[in-house]
Amino acid sequence: MQPRRADLASATWRTSSHSNSDGGQCVEVADDFPGLVPVRDSKQPEGPAVVFGAPAWTAFVNDIR
Numbered sequence: 001m002q003p004r005r006a007d008l009a010s011a012t013w014r015t016s017s018h019s020n021s022d023g024g025q026c027v028e029v030a031d032d033f034p035g036l037v038p039v040r041d042s043k044q045p046e047g048p049a050v051v052f053g054a055p056a057w058t059a060f061v062n063d064i065r
Contacts, residue, residue: 006033006051015042 011030026042030049037057040049052060 006036006038008038008049008051011038013040013042013045 008030012032013028013030016027016029028040028042028045030038033051035054037052037054038049039052039057041047
C-alpha cells in the first residue's frame with residue numbers, strides 16, 4: 001500500500017498553543033486535511049513537514065498530556 005501524500009502548498013498553518021513565546025519549540029499544525037495532521041517547525045516553514053494519520057496524532061497528543 002502506498003502512503004497518502006498531501007499537497008501542503010495551500011495548507012493553513014497554526015502555531016501550537018503549547019509553543020513558547022520566545023521563538024523556541026514552535027510547532028505548527030495544519031487542520032485542513034481530513035484524516036491527516038501535517039506538522040512542521042515554524043522556524044523552518046520551507047523545510048519538511050511530517051504528516052501523521054489523525055488517529056496516530058490523537059494518540060500522541062493524549063500520551064504527552
